[in-house]
Amino acid sequence: MPASSWLPIFEALTRYGISRATAEDVAKNDLRNWELEEIDCMLRKVKVPYRGYCYFRAPFLRASQEGLDFRTWWPSVWASDQDSRWISPPQELMHRSVQEQAALCVNAKGKWSLKTSGYVALSHVWIEGLQRDNEHSGLLDEKFRAIFALLNDRHIKAEWVWTDVLVIPGSNPAKASPADEMLTINIINTLPLIYSNADSVIIIDALVLQLHSSNLTHIAMALVCGQWTTRVWTFQEIKLAQRALVVTATGFHDYSEIVRHLDVLAAGQPARYRRMYLRLATLEKNDERGLSIPDIVMACGARRSGQDIDYARAFFPVLGLKWEFGMTREEGMQMIYQSQKRHAPRIACFYGAPRMKVDPIWAPSYFHGLEGMVTDSLVWDDRGIRGEWYPIRVSKVLKKFSHSRRTAFNFELDCSGDTIMQCVLAPSEDPNAIKAMESAVERGQTYVISLVPSEDVLGAEWARQALIVEKTEVDKHDEFEAAVYCAAVITSRQRHGEDGTSILLRHGNSTQDHG
Numbered sequence: 001m002p003a004s005s006w007l008p009i010f011e012a013l014t015r016y017g018i019s020r021a022t023a024e025d026v027a028k029n030d031l032r033n034w035e036l037e038e039i040d041c042m043l044r045k046v047k048v049p050y051r052g053y054c055y056f057r058a059p060f061l062r063a064s065q066e067g068l069d070f071r072t073w074w075p076s077v078w079a080s081d082q083d084s085r086w087i088s089p090p091q092e093l094m095h096r097s098v099q100e101q102a103a104l105c106v107n108a109k110g111k112w113s114l115k116t117s118g119y120v121a122l123s124h125v126w127i128e129g130l131q132r133d134n135e136h137s138g139l140l141d142e143k144f145r146a147i148f149a150l151l152n153d154r155h156i157k158a159e160w161v162w163t164d165v166l167v168i169p170g171s172n173p174a175k176a177s178p179a180d181e182m183l184t185i186n187i188i189n190t191l192p193l194i195y196s197n198a199d200s201v202i203i204i205d206a207l208v209l210q211l212h213s214s215n216l217t218h219i220a221m222a223l224v225c226g227q228w229t230t231r232v233w234t235f236q237e238i239k240l241a242q243r244a245l246v247v248t249a250t251g252f253h254d255y256s257e258i259v260r261h262l263d264v265l266a267a268g269q270p271a272r273y274r275r276m277y278l279r280l281a282t283l284e285k286n287d288e289r290g291l292s293i294p295d296i297v298m299a300c301g302a303r304r305s306g307q308d309i310d311y312a313r314a315f316f317p318v319l320g321l322k323w324e325f326g327m328t329r330e331e332g333m334q335m336i337y338q339s340q341k342r343h344a345p346r347i348a349c350f351y352g353a354p355r356m357k358v359d360p361i362w363a364p365s366y367f368h369g370l371e372g373m374v375t376d377s378l379v380w381d382d383r384g385i386r387g388e389w390y391p392i393r394v395s396k397v398l399k400k401f402s403h404s405r406r407t408a409f410n411f412e413l414d415c416s417g418d419t420i421m422q423c424v425l426a427p428s429e430d431p432n433a434i435k436a437m438e439s440a441v442e443r444g445q446t447y448v449i450s451l452v453p454s455e456d457v458l459g460a461e462w463a464r465q466a467l468i469v470e471k472t473e474v475d476k477h478d479e480f481e482a483a484v485y486c487a488a489v490i491t492s493r494q495r496h497g498e499d500g501t502s503i504l505l506r507h508g509n510s511t512q513d514h515g
Contacts, residue, residue, distance in 0.1 A: 005032065012036055016043045017051050018207070018225050025302050030224045030276040042221045045213040047249070054206040055150065056129030056143050088138030089167055097167065098186040103194045104167045105160035108148040119160035121198040122147070123237035123244070125227045127306075128206040132165040139165055154252050156202065156245065162194060164233075182325055191317040195240035196285075203228060203238065203246045203255065212249045216261040219246060219253055220276055229279070232305045232368075236318035238283045239291065259284060291318060292343040293336070294374045297350065297367050304368065311366050312336065333365060334358050345378035345385040348505065349451055349465045351487045354430040360385070360507040362467070362484040369428070371489075372465045375451055384481070384506040389449040390498045391480070392421070394441050394468075407434060408491075411441075411448065417497030423448060423466065423488040430486070437485040440470040447471055447482065449503060454496045464490040472506065483509050 006027040013023035013031075031039060089104055089112050097104040102114040103121070124130050130147075132139055144166075151158045168187050169180040176184065195201055205228035211218060223246065228234050238244055244255035262277035282299045296315060305311055312332030316323045321335060337344045337360055344363060350372035353364040362385060364370055378387035392415050399410040405427040413419045425434065440446045450466040457464050466489070469482035481504040 008036055009034065009039060012039055012043070013225060016046065017048075019227070019230075021302070022225060022227070022230055026224055030279060031221070032275070033271045039221070042211075042213070042215075042218045045218060046207060046210050046222065047212055048210045053210070054129040055204075055209055056124075056146060085141035086133065086136040086138035087141055087144040087166065088136075094167060094169070094183060094187070098183070098190060101190055101193055103162040103197065105162045106144075106166060107159055107161070108145075110144075113160060115160055115162075116193075116197055117199070119162055119198055120151075120156070120158040121195055121201050121237070121241075122161065122163040122204060123201050123228070123234050123241075124163075124204040125206070125231055125234065126165070128204075128227060130163070130165055130204070132168070137169070150204075150247070151202070154247055154250075156247070156252055158202075162198065178325075185323050185325055188313065188317065189322050191236065192240055192320065195237055195317075196242060198241065200243045200245050201237055201241035202252075203234075203244055205229075205246075208246060208248055210249050214248070214250060214253070216253065216258050217265070219248060220258050220262055220280060222248075223258075224276055224279055230303055232300060232303045232310055232314040235283065235296075235300050235303060236314060239285055239318045241285055255280075256284060292346075293340050293367075294343060294346050297347055297370050300367050301370055302368075311368055315367070330356060330358050330365060333363070334360075337363050341380040345380050345387070346374045346376060347372065348378055348385060349373075349375065349467060349487065351465045351489050352426045353428060353487075354426075354433060355484050355486060361509050362505040362507070364487070366428075369426075377451065381504075384504045386502060386504045387451075388500045389451060389503045390453045390500055391447040391449040391503065392496055392498050393444075394446045394448060395444075397438065397441055400438075413448075413496060415496045415498060417454070418494030419496075420492065420494065421448065421490060421496070422492040423468065424491050425486055425488050433486050437468050437470075440485065443470070445471040446485075448488070448490070449482070450490065453498055453500070454490075454494060458493055458495065466490050467505070469505065480504070481506060 009027035009031050010023045013027060014020055087110065093104055093112055097114055100114055102116050103119055104112060105115045105119045106112050130143060147161060169176065169184050205223065205226035207226035208219065208222045211222045223229060245252045246255055246258065259281050262273055262280060266273040266277040282295060305314060309329045312329045313323050315336060319336060319339060321339060323332065333356060347364060347370065348362050350364055350370040352369040352371050353366040355361050356363050356365045378385045392413050394411045395414045396412045397409055398412050401408055406424050407429060408422060408424045411421045411423060413421055437446065447469050448466050449469055450464045452464050465487065467484050468486050468488055469484050472481045472483055474481050480501055483506050
């Protein structure tokens with residue numbers, strides 16, 4: 001897509017304080033076919049006291065936007081902080097909530113109760129101010145009272161409230177005690193019940209919260225521009241909800257009502273509304289359709305987390321999996337793939353993340369940042385995934401260079417057509433995988449394999465995704481098995497004359513046949 005088609009929209013969004021990453025994503029997708037005047041009309045209805053304002057953010061957090069803590073300069077100014085009241089539930093009730101599979105809720109008077117119904121759950125973004133203070137093991141009383149003030153002001157009936165910042169011990173597993181980390185894991189494993197049993201899940205986004213409009217299109221636009229759609233944990237919170245409410249400056253709106261509104265608009269004007277509709281519709285709970293790995297990739301490609309482990313752990317509740325103490329992110333991803341053997345091969349060729357270091361090594365190690373097209377031609381079996389690919393052997397590396405933080409290779413090919421190919425790796429690609437791939441080229445058994453032949457994309461606007469693999473030794477000479485090193489985008493456009501062949505991509509990284 002030429003920059004001239006989305007840069008004006010990107011610049012307009014950033015002028016209103018929307019993060020650069022979100023602005024670029026939305027400008028290239030949801031709002032790419034909108035007029036600047038229409039976008040500006042919505043943004044003018046977002047009224048904040050100052051740039052970066054958040055309803056739940058404390059004053060001293062506003063003052064330290066550059067990461068500097070002003071309390072270390074003038075400690076006397078913050079002396080009152082020591083006298084603040086911090087809200088936190090009794091540990092005994094936190095453990096009982098796990099044992100009884102109930103939500104530990106609180107009311108406006110600070111009374112705690114274990115509930116299986118008759119409560120609301122909050123879905124929010126921690127970095128927008130509503131977060132637990134690890135030093136005091138609780139939530140500041142002013143923020144606690146602000147929760148109920150907000151719900152009352154928007155006429156949301158909620159006597160009992162569940163929120164993660166009150167009942168999950170800490171936000172950083174690296175600094176948590178083993179007991180707190182075990183309790184955190186147990187609570188995370190109860191999240192499917194907590195969110196699905198709630199009368200409603202209340203969506204609180206700092207941008208949408210300041211939107212003075214009841215226009216459903218404006219609310220949808222604000223949602224895709226806000227932080228709430230960029231965090232990995234909020235995905236499972238809305239996906240598990242029986243009902244979700246979006247809070248604005250003037251009231252609240254049913255999330256499903258917003259989606260239905262976009263569906264109607266998309267039917268008449270797909271170029272303008274289809275992408276926005278799909279982004280928000282994929283987040284709704286759908287028991288009949290269920291949830292697959294491609295769904296997660298499409299819905300969470302731009303979502304982020306402050307903790308690396310959450311790029312796997314945050315998806316466990318919505319997939320019905322149980323996180324275990326001591327698990328790593330890769331072990332979590334491994335469990336996700338093994339639980340979805342029918343759907344996992346559909347993203348095998350996606351580009352944007354290093355491959356797994358544990359079985360299955362052909363799979364992306366993150367769902368975040370992936371690009372590609374879903375395929376249904378690959379099948380999982382005991383030793384790997386099998387399907388038809390178009391392989392070309394690499395005879396040598398002609399040139400290796402870097403461009404825009406990406407490593408690129410010009411390969412010389414052993415083929416009947418054009419013998420030069422350029423492949424570009426993702427910025428996050430593992431340097432060790434790149435070195436291993438270069439060594440494999442010298443051994444003479446490295447192949448670039450794609451699900452689409454070069455002939456099919458000569459006039460296309462999109463580039464082919466590919467995997468760079470090493471052909472493995474097998475007892476049967478007519479079989480093609482391979483171990484994957486990395487994913488790549490083929491940026492050159494030549495006709496290589498490759499033929500389709502059945503290839504087994506091994507789950508493990510051994511290049512030797514063990515029978």
